[in-house]
Amino acid sequence: MAASRKLTRRQILKGTAAAGALGMLGRLDWIGQAWGAQDKIKMGFVFVGPRDDYGYNQAHFEGKSAVAKLDWVKAFDEEKVPETIEVQKTMESMVKLDGAQVLFPTSFGYFDPHILKVAPQFPNILFLHCGGLYQEGKHPQNVGSYFGYIDESQYVAGIVAGGMTKSGKLGFVAAKPIPQVLRNINSYTLGARSVRPNCTTNVIFTGDWSLPVREAEATNSLVDQGIDVVTCHVDSPKVVMTTCEKRGIYCTGYHCNQVKLAPRGYLTGAEWNWAKVYMDYADMIRKGQKVPGLVRGGLKEGLVRVSDYNQIVTEAVRKQADEAKAKFMSGTMIVYKGPIKDNTGRVVIAAGKEHLQTDIWLESMDWLAEGVIGSTKS
């Protein structure tokens, strides 16, 4: 079937009505024509939790706010959409009732089965998922993924933590032992041990992404064990940060900048920079460029960043952290370079072997590095 690869503006704006006939055009390079000045691109964002949680969802919301300022973008969002059939309905509703042309479902669990079920029904609509799960050839053409290697920021934060800790014991309050979380724990520990070889990281898994009381308890237990720097990977780090501040220890943040919550103890933090991702996407779409299936990057590409250092961070530690940052920027830093053992003594990365950040092998991480006290089994 000889289908036209050029879409008129009217067809794009009509969206789903002609979805069937335009099926062949469900490719990421369908946007052939330039956008007129009066046409706004409609972008819909879906958050799994409240948009001001000082954490994961807020980071995305801040990105959305940044892109909404562009005068050729109309952005809207919906928060607290659970990972059930509700998100499918939300996405369909955004397309059908609001005319969304690009959707950003931001929670990891939205991809399978939800996006995979809805995307084929709307081949003209772009579904850009935060999570890095897109596989060329396996998934529909109008789906794409983006993710940031925030574990690079955690590595730098780990250096600061390792440099500033007096007891040599670090703590990590984590939600679940899934690869993304384990990667953060490991990067943090590897960073810390690069400046203080014998320090340890105690991990406590709370079991779910948002459990304020348990996160507070976990932080308290860690401090009771003599730990003096704590970080976390939960949806909203607010509780962990304020509890650390109350107990008078240091902390490093995650997702967003939480220095306001812990002005004395917040050393630095690992932050997302979604604004850059969203603005880049908006730009690509406006120029009619092909949107890549997979957008990934770390510190170098600007998808993630490191919070400013607290003034109490010593010069020596700053220097070490800045050196690491510079190496990331120049592309010469490899975090997962052998030999690396896990915390049971088994060699997981042999000497001489290196895994670049883009290496798929890292996506199925199921081990904890040497120096981490904890277990991936539940």
Add this chain to the structure above:
Amino acid sequence: MEVGGWGVLIAVLGGAIRIGTPFLFVSLGECLTEKSGRINLGLEGTLVMGAMTGYAIALHSGSPWLGVLCAGLAGAALGALHSWLCSYQRVNDIAVGIAMMLFGTGLAFFLGKPYIQPSAPRLPSIDLGGWSDVPQLRAALQINALFLIGIVVAIALGWMLKNTAWGLKVRVAGESADAARALGLPVDRIRILSTAQGGFLAGIGGSYLSLYYPFNWSEGLSSGQGLMAVALVIFARWHPMGCLWVSLLWGGAAALGPSLQSVGITYGYYIFNAIPYIMTLAVMIITCSPRRNLAGVPHELTVTR
């Protein structure tokens, strides 16, 4: 200082107080309500509303204690609404409780949106552990005045229910509405007042969560604590002092899971985290019996008929 395994014990002790305090207030409130013959399952909504109100008022006024007071008042209002609705014939108080839970929670989330970001002033701590030079023990014994207030309320409530005319009226309304009416007591008014007072206490319990521990207002703050309070009251056999011990027990059990992980016992943490619920169920199974009525149950409670 290395404490190793003792850390678990210290955490349990600290947790008993830290986590138990809101439960103490909510269960005392529910205890009073149930003594008068009304069951209020809407305390979950009251708790959340109290947390939000306390946080908001503390933020605006700069005084966390004012926040606590207003939280109590908000709780009292919700409690009064609940009991007023239930005072009409044939209105199902358990159903109303669940609807109030939805309403209170929804209202709190709705009004609380602007307060998730800013940081309110925190309630101060009292250092009970100053004598120790084990920092962990000191931290565990760093309590808030609300805990001490809660103990006082528990003692006072127990004494007043037993020894004052007011307490007698409440108990009669709870044991037999007919007898109360025969005595000329305004049963509905007694119940509305008791539920309002119960709501006041529950609201204070909520403000503890947002203004002290975990010191955060957000939409995930409560996870069924208000509902559990109803279980705890039964557990405590409707004795205010019993509510104290049961709340402490619960708090300690809830602290067990995370603290075991911190010393390296990591298997089965989901199950460990469910210990408080398993424990409550086990105790109820062991101590209840069809042959004798639950000792201390107010007979007007629809739950037990």
Add this chain to the structure above:
Amino acid sequence: MSMDVPKNLRRALEPFLIIFGSLSVSMVLFGGFVAMAGANPIEVYQTMYRAAFGTSFSWQNTLIRAAPLMLTALCTALPGYLGLIIIGGEGAVVMGGLFAAITALTMPTAPPMVVLSTMALTGMVAGGIWLSIAGALRYYRAVNETISSLLLNYIAIAVLNHLVTSTFRDPESLNHPSTYHIGEANMIGLIPGTDLHWGLAFGVVACILTWFLMHHTVFGFASQIAGGNVRAAQIAGLPVGRLILIVCLVAGAAGGLAGMVEVAAIHGRANDTLNANYGYAGILVAFVARNNPLAILPVAVLLGGIRASSGLLQRAHELPDATVLVMQGIIFLVILFSETLYGRFSRLQNQGVS
């Protein structure tokens, strides 16, 4: 004789009038609420209507949300006939979904209809047993069933999380621990011509069947008698304990079926999203429907519609997600309060007549 017709008519009209009146009052109250929040109530209602019932898409959105509620409401409604107040629907859903998923994994080569039937059966048995624990504890140990079913909810969720992340975990489900996929071929399909899966049909059929069970069989009558007065029932020789257990089994089976549908129609796996609060929403549906399974159907649709409108309210009016919670609270408080109005009108009328 000429007075019978108006009185019967009145009695039949009464529930409709009262419900209609309640809904109107709640709409006024909620309208006042959103007005205070700065939105235009008329527009808000228009949006809600559009999102819930305005287009074919909206209807399907509403119905798909109502489907699980029809089943989970039975978890509370059926034991209600016996005078039991059970709020353990969440636990039944979770256990049903978990065991249904596990069963599917034990029969990798069986044809889809067999797999689905077995899954449904295991899901129902698992949910039924879970809920009947609360019933049994009430009858044999006088443990309050509201509290025990609540505690069992939390325990069920803990068991689900534990098993899904350890024993039954699919190593491929890295970032979202789940059981193995049951296989695309085994998924429940859509009702032809619509976007709705067959789970909706299960809900409707279950409500109709249980209504028949409770209102037109000896078993149902016996249950209602036992619910009215346990002592009288025992004196009359009714096996109260057995009635309680069976009713709880049936009620829990409905919840378990809802869990199985979640797995087989939507996710294909069991994981923590089974804990989606369908159980708790079902409680409200049951109470508003006054435990009548037929009434559960429209109430579930109403609640589904309210929830379906949440998204558009957020986007069109900048109203937070909590708005819908407040609306649910208001509607149900008013409807529950209106219980007291039943019988008042006819009483007034009767006094006037005599």
